[in-house]
Each structure stands twice: as structure tokens, then as C-alpha cells.
Amino acid sequence: MDTVTEAASRPTILAVDDSPENLWLISGLLKSRYRIRMVNSGEAGLEAAGTEPLPDLILLDVMMPGLSGHDVCRALKASPVTRHIPIIFLTAMAEPEDEKKGLELGAADFITKPINPPVLIARVATQLQAKAAADFLRDQNAFLENEVQRRTRELTAIQDVTIHALASLAETRDNETGNHIRRTQHYVRALATALQNHPRFRSQLDDATIDSLFKSAPLHDIGKVGIPDSILLKPGPFEPHEFEIMKTHTTLGRDAIQHAEDALGMPVEFLAYAKEIAYGHQEKWDGSGYPQGLAGEAIPLSARIMAVADVYDALLSRRVYKKAMSQEEAVAIMREGRGRHFDPDILDAFLGLLPELERISRQFEDTSR
Incomplete structure (x- = not known):
């Protein structure tokens, strides 16, 4: 696999943080393993999250001017396009109530600031593995559902043809x-x-x-x-x-x-x-x-x-x-x-x-x- 193809096959991580220092740190820690996209506001993060190719994971700061991380998370989970993208909150708010609120909004995990590099690397890897498994199951379920619908249509068509063949036999005799x-x-x-x-x-x-x-x-x-x-x-x-x-x-x-x-x-x-x-x-x-x-x-x-x-x-x-x-x-x-x-x-x-x-x-x- 050439370098360009390998880079294109890597998971994409969207980092949303109003701190340039945090974005620089995240990029430095993860860019060798993943494709990194960075934006510095909740509004930009919301737009980037819905832009193809969709990110595989979002690292989302909680406290930002304008749209907060909670606002962005709530909007992303309400959209069928982005609801399955896992979100890891980056926050200095480490109280149980803060964590409870984030989980209720649909966050997959929390990383407290200041960012601990080994923790960031490990939790990103864990969430990406979980997403890959969930995507596989969704794809399989969608395939099976489509297959069931296809076979049902086939059986219905065969049934209808058989009914009309039998009925036509009776009508032809009459x-x-x-x-x-x-x-x-x-x-x-x-x-x-x-x-x-x-x-x-x-x-x-x-x-x-x-x-x-x-x-x-x-x-x-x-x-x-x-x-x-x-x-x-x-x-x-x-x-x-x-x-x-x-x-x-x-x-x-x-x-x-x-x-x-x-x-x-x-x-x-x-x-x-x-x-x-x-x-x-x-x-x-x-x-x-x-x-x-x-x-x-x-x-x-x-x-x-x-x-x-x-x-x-x-x-x-x-x-x-x-x-x-x-x-x-x-x-x-x-x-x-x-x-x-x-x-x-x-x-x-x-x-x-x-x-x-x-x-x-x-x-x-x-x-x-």
C-alpha cells in the first residue's frame, strides 16, 4: 500500500477546541496514526462533523464561546447523519454531575484537561475500535434487512404468479x-x-x-x-x-x-x-x-x-x-x-x-x- 492510499484509509478524527495549544497537542499526538481535522469553534465543529467524508470520532471541548460542546453534541446526536459518530468530551469539568450530563447527551467518553497523552491515545483507539464494530453490525443488519426484503418480494411475486396461473386455468375452462x-x-x-x-x-x-x-x-x-x-x-x-x-x-x-x-x-x-x-x-x-x-x-x-x-x-x-x-x-x-x-x-x-x-x-x- 503506498503512502497516499495508506493515509486515506486511516480513520478521521475531528478535533473541536477554541484553544490553539490543545489543537496543536492533539495533532502532534495523533497525526501519525489518524487523519486529523481541526476547527476552533462549536459552530465550525457542527458544520465539519456533517461534511463528507464524515469523521470517525470527534474530540469536543465543552467550554467554548458561542456553541458549547454540549450544544454541539446535542445537535449531532439529533441528526441521522451524525448520530453514530462517537464523541469524546475534552473538559476541565470533572464533577460527577458534569460527566452525567455529558453521558445523557450521548458522549462516549471523557478526557479531563490538562490532556494526558497516553490516556488520549488509548481512549481514542478504544472508541475507534468500538465504532468499527458498531459500523460492521449496522452494515450487516442493513444487508440482512435488504436481503429479507428482496427475498420477500421474490416470494410474493412467485405467489402472485402461481395464484393467477391457477385462477386463469379455471377461467379458461369457463x-x-x-x-x-x-x-x-x-x-x-x-x-x-x-x-x-x-x-x-x-x-x-x-x-x-x-x-x-x-x-x-x-x-x-x-x-x-x-x-x-x-x-x-x-x-x-x-x-x-x-x-x-x-x-x-x-x-x-x-x-x-x-x-x-x-x-x-x-x-x-x-x-x-x-x-x-x-x-x-x-x-x-x-x-x-x-x-x-x-x-x-x-x-x-x-x-x-x-x-x-x-x-x-x-x-x-x-x-x-x-x-x-x-x-x-x-x-x-x-x-x-x-x-x-x-x-x-x-x-x-x-x-x-x-x-x-x-x-x-x-x-x-x-x-x-
């Missing part, structure tokens, strides 16, 4: 497209967000819950994978026995998600909502739905929100057995379902979101709709 999944997913989030301030729902719809609803919504019809093609793809009305088979897609969906959760060996929040939605999104507010014939608030909130989103999109979409409806026709039918098919308050929130829902519909429009 002559629908992946955009139905996208639209209903975004409808659900828009509705849930609008209901956050409603007195009936605010306690159940925090941001984390809405994220889980958004993630779980694509699995609402996953049970259709288990319905025979002769029924699922039938272009005309179902015979009574066929409709009974079709209705089992709710139970098939819930059971498939439950099996997946059982295989994981642990509960997963969004899968709990996915089970509610898959099993309950065909229930109706007046109790005339299926599979359980639940009514009112006995139907899980997640399923009530999904029901509005799913029916709305189904009305707007073309199917083998029907044409797509206009926005006006679809909304008229939705209004008729208030208090019968749909929770009245959720339907009212839906009606207040029509411009946003239309925007979502256009954003994820099917080319063949």
Missing part, C-alpha cells in the same frame, strides 16, 4: 379470460377501500386485510376446474340436476384451497379469505343463494364484496350463452339486487364508484368482449 380475474380483483380492492370509512366495516377493513382480499380474489372460481365440460361449457340453460353439479364449484374451490393450506402446514391469511370467497361468493343477502343459503351478515364480508364485483363483471361480459350488457343495463340489474342479492351498504358503495369501476373495466378490457 370460456372466460384472465382479464376477468384482473377486473374483479381491482373491483374488490376499490370496493373494500371505499368501505374502510363506513361504520359497519371500518373495523374489518384495514390496509393489510384489503391487500389480502386483493390477493385472494382471483381464486373465487377455482372450483370450476372440477366441473365437467358438458356442464361448464353448456351454451344454454342448465337442467336442475346440472345446476346442482354446477353449484358444487363453491365447495370444490374451498376444499382445494384448504388442501393447499394443509399441505403448507400453517395458516396463511390471504388463503383464509380465499376460502371464504370461493365458498361464499354465490350466497345472497336474502338467503336465496348457495351453497349454504346464508343470509345477511352471516355471509362473510369478503364474499359479499366479491359477489358485487363478480356479478357486475359477468353482466358486462360476453359469454357463450349471452351477449355483453351495456353499463346502464348492468347497473340497473345491480340496483334491483340491493337488499336481495347484495348487502345494501356494499351496493351503495358500488354505485358511488361507477366512474372508477368503468375505468378498471376499460383498463383490463377483453379484446373479444
Whole structure:
């Protein structure tokens, strides 16, 4: 290592003292081991401490005109840029109360004046070693935190892709497209967000819950994978026995998600909502739905929100057995379902979101709709 590189790699010490003699002494004792920066006032010390490259250690006189050492220390410890720089007070104030005050302000150590050279050298070395260890731990913690965040993002992305792949498989079998999944997913989030301030729902719809609803919504019809093609793809009305088979897609969906959760060996929040939605999104507010014939608030909130989103999109979409409806026709039918098919308050929130829902519909429009 050449002389210039070696000097640049040395720790930097900032000495702040209004006494030229003390600055001269500090420099003479430490310059062979460290890079020394010297200033003669608290104001200059505060500025120098925040200037790159930041010092590794600050030797700070207490009694100075203008900003005292205590003032400077207090300001440095309040700043996220300089709070981790260790400070050693240089002071002739050796009373216990003086030391207590300095420690409370965040000082790492004290050196009493007149300065004892061996004490100065030893305590500077000790504090620099402690800082190096603390910096290493902070760097490691920051690395580990970033790594955890990166891996979490990867797992979330893999999870989302898997969910959409499974959901798209079910929708493809039903002559629908992946955009139905996208639209209903975004409808659900828009509705849930609008209901956050409603007195009936605010306690159940925090941001984390809405994220889980958004993630779980694509699995609402996953049970259709288990319905025979002769029924699922039938272009005309179902015979009574066929409709009974079709209705089992709710139970098939819930059971498939439950099996997946059982295989994981642990509960997963969004899968709990996915089970509610898959099993309950065909229930109706007046109790005339299926599979359980639940009514009112006995139907899980997640399923009530999904029901509005799913029916709305189904009305707007073309199917083998029907044409797509206009926005006006679809909304008229939705209004008729208030208090019968749909929770009245959720339907009212839906009606207040029509411009946003239309925007979502256009954003994820099917080319063949």
C-alpha cells in the first residue's frame, strides 16, 4: 500500500477546541496514526462533523464561546447523519454531575484537561475500535434487512404468479379470460377501500386485510376446474340436476384451497379469505343463494364484496350463452339486487364508484368482449 492510499484509509478524527495549544497537542499526538481535522469553534465543529467524508470520532471541548460542546453534541446526536459518530468530551469539568450530563447527551467518553497523552491515545483507539464494530453490525443488519426484503418480494411475486396461473386455468375452462380475474380483483380492492370509512366495516377493513382480499380474489372460481365440460361449457340453460353439479364449484374451490393450506402446514391469511370467497361468493343477502343459503351478515364480508364485483363483471361480459350488457343495463340489474342479492351498504358503495369501476373495466378490457 503506498503512502497516499495508506493515509486515506486511516480513520478521521475531528478535533473541536477554541484553544490553539490543545489543537496543536492533539495533532502532534495523533497525526501519525489518524487523519486529523481541526476547527476552533462549536459552530465550525457542527458544520465539519456533517461534511463528507464524515469523521470517525470527534474530540469536543465543552467550554467554548458561542456553541458549547454540549450544544454541539446535542445537535449531532439529533441528526441521522451524525448520530453514530462517537464523541469524546475534552473538559476541565470533572464533577460527577458534569460527566452525567455529558453521558445523557450521548458522549462516549471523557478526557479531563490538562490532556494526558497516553490516556488520549488509548481512549481514542478504544472508541475507534468500538465504532468499527458498531459500523460492521449496522452494515450487516442493513444487508440482512435488504436481503429479507428482496427475498420477500421474490416470494410474493412467485405467489402472485402461481395464484393467477391457477385462477386463469379455471377461467379458461369457463370460456372466460384472465382479464376477468384482473377486473374483479381491482373491483374488490376499490370496493373494500371505499368501505374502510363506513361504520359497519371500518373495523374489518384495514390496509393489510384489503391487500389480502386483493390477493385472494382471483381464486373465487377455482372450483370450476372440477366441473365437467358438458356442464361448464353448456351454451344454454342448465337442467336442475346440472345446476346442482354446477353449484358444487363453491365447495370444490374451498376444499382445494384448504388442501393447499394443509399441505403448507400453517395458516396463511390471504388463503383464509380465499376460502371464504370461493365458498361464499354465490350466497345472497336474502338467503336465496348457495351453497349454504346464508343470509345477511352471516355471509362473510369478503364474499359479499366479491359477489358485487363478480356479478357486475359477468353482466358486462360476453359469454357463450349471452351477449355483453351495456353499463346502464348492468347497473340497473345491480340496483334491483340491493337488499336481495347484495348487502345494501356494499351496493351503495358500488354505485358511488361507477366512474372508477368503468375505468378498471376499460383498463383490463377483453379484446373479444
